[in-house]
Amino acid sequence: MISVAEALARVLALAPQAVPEQVALRAAAGRVLLYPALAQRDQPPFAASAMDGYAIREADHVPGAVLAVAGEAGAGHGFAGSLAPGTAVRIFTGAPVPAGAERVVLQEDVSRDGGRITLGDKLEAQTHIRPQGADFRAGDALEAPRRLRPVELALLASMNLPEVSVARRPEVAILATGDELVMPGEDPGPDQIIASNSFALAAMAEAAGARVRMLPIARDSEASLQQGFALAEGADVIVTIGGASVGDHDLVGKVAADLGMERAFWKIAMRPGKPLMAGRLGGAVMLGLPGNPVSSIVCAHLFLLPLLAAMQGLPGVVATRRAVLAEDLPANGPRAHYMRSRLEAGDGLPRITPFASQDSSRLRLLTEAVALLVRPAEDGPRKAGDVAQYITL
Numbered sequence: 001m002i003s004v005a006e007a008l009a010r011v012l013a014l015a016p017q018a019v020p021e022q023v024a025l026r027a028a029a030g031r032v033l034l035y036p037a038l039a040q041r042d043q044p045p046f047a048a049s050a051m052d053g054y055a056i057r058e059a060d061h062v063p064g065a066v067l068a069v070a071g072e073a074g075a076g077h078g079f080a081g082s083l084a085p086g087t088a089v090r091i092f093t094g095a096p097v098p099a100g101a102e103r104v105v106l107q108e109d110v111s112r113d114g115g116r117i118t119l120g121d122k123l124e125a126q127t128h129i130r131p132q133g134a135d136f137r138a139g140d141a142l143e144a145p146r147r148l149r150p151v152e153l154a155l156l157a158s159m160n161l162p163e164v165s166v167a168r169r170p171e172v173a174i175l176a177t178g179d180e181l182v183m184p185g186e187d188p189g190p191d192q193i194i195a196s197n198s199f200a201l202a203a204m205a206e207a208a209g210a211r212v213r214m215l216p217i218a219r220d221s222e223a224s225l226q227q228g229f230a231l232a233e234g235a236d237v238i239v240t241i242g243g244a245s246v247g248d249h250d251l252v253g254k255v256a257a258d259l260g261m262e263r264a265f266w267k268i269a270m271r272p273g274k275p276l277m278a279g280r281l282g283g284a285v286m287l288g289l290p291g292n293p294v295s296s297i298v299c300a301h302l303f304l305l306p307l308l309a310a311m312q313g314l315p316g317v318v319a320t321r322r323a324v325l326a327e328d329l330p331a332n333g334p335r336a337h338y339m340r341s342r343l344e345a346g347d348g349l350p351r352i353t354p355f356a357s358q359d360s361s362r363l364r365l366l367t368e369a370v371a372l373l374v375r376p377a378e379d380g381p382r383k384a385g386d387v388a389q390y391i392t393l
């Protein structure tokens with residue numbers, strides 16, 4: 001059995017390059033910007049007032065100075081002339097600062113009498129002027145690749161970019177397999193259970209930028225699985241659930257191989273998730289996830305999400321963080337163990353406690369977990385207080 005790191009490297013080696021597509025800014029939320037986006041103009045495009053008040057010359061900035069108000073500058077409507085000595089221009093937040101003006105005094109700090117203002121006794125050091133290009137200059141880049149959050153959309157808009165080049169969303173086909181499965185809301189027979197994993201996997205894939213095609217459940221027969229794979233035609237990633245192990249009804253690997261799947265691996269030194277398989281099937285990457293709900297979801301965190309990231313031009317990494325063990329742990333076996341755990345605040349690093357049961361069928365327990373404690377294969381016994389790695393769920 002190969003290690004988790006080797007398995008991830010082989011999965012990422014299957015990832016095709018990101019395909020660029022041009023989309024309107026309104027459709028770009030959550031998408032991955034593939035190339036640096038260059039500002040088309042300075043922002044602000046002119047020296048702008050940061051406050052409502054009066055634009056004046058530096059030489060006139062003396063306590064008690066009396067200045068004649070020569071005109072007005074509003075946001076969107078600048079003052080046409082230039083500011084003569086001994087004069088002020090009424091100015092509002094966002095307005096271009098008139099030529100000749102060197103600072104803005106707040107309206108609260110002056111008294112106005114008809115066409116004149118008198119400066120107060122106390123003067124401020126701040127000029128209340130935002131220099132041209134203070135936020136960014138024409139040609140400045142929003143670096144890529146990066147996933148676009150709301151704030152980046154606002155930045156791209158202010159750079160005057162109505163469209164951006166983002167990675168095409170990979171399409172993921174999800175194929176649950178098993179005679180025992182029915183969909184939620186259907187009428188399960190006495191030996192049946194409800195298919196649950198696909199709902200978590202679909203949501204995870206969509207949150208990672210993919211489009212999802214949820215296929216009808218395939219039965220434990222070669223014909224039904226072949227039909228399932230046929231329905232996955234055209235998808236970029238085919239995720240199967242279940243039928244991956246060694247039982248007589250675990251036919252996913254066989255049917256995929258018959259259809260020409262080039263296997264990258266089957267079985268990894270990992271718990272949960274041992275029977276994971278991966279390969280290339282036609283134009284798609286195939287990930288064969290184990291059926292146990294926790295196993296499939298943990299494998300999706302460790303392999304499907306990095307794969308989808310890589311397919312969109314992002315690094316395919318699983319971020320780990322550090323925590324302190326809240327209790328002693330016995331030595332780990334030959335498979336890396338991803339233990340469902342809770343976290344609590346500590347002094348410095350958080351404290352992590354794995355649940356007593358790590359049964360890979362227990363979804364409800366998984367909903368209580370916020371972290372997966374990573375126990376490397378063959379890790380020795382650990383003491384409370386030792387530092388360990390975890391993955392956030």
Ligand SMILES: Nc1nc2c(c(=O)[nH]1)N[C@H]1C(S)=C(S)[C@@H](COP(=O)(O)OP(=O)(O)OC[C@H]3O[C@@H](n4cnc5c(N)ncnc54)[C@H](O)[C@@H]3O)O[C@H]1N2
Nearest residue numbers: 176195196197241242243244245250274290291292293295
């Ligand atoms: N003799 C051995 N038996 C098993 C081994 C082994 O090495 N030797 N490995 C075990 C491990 S580890 C896992 S994990 C499971 C996974 O096996 P499969 O991938 O073949 O999964 P199934 O047998 O189809 O299902 C396992 C379990 O999960 C339920 N299931 C399946 N699909 C869904 C779904 N979409 N939603 C909810 N639940 C699902 C299924 O009913 C089974 O209870 O094999 C061990 N056996």
Ligand code: MOO
Nearest residue numbers: 272273274295360
């Ligand atoms: O590897 Mo299995 O996923 O432990 O239950």
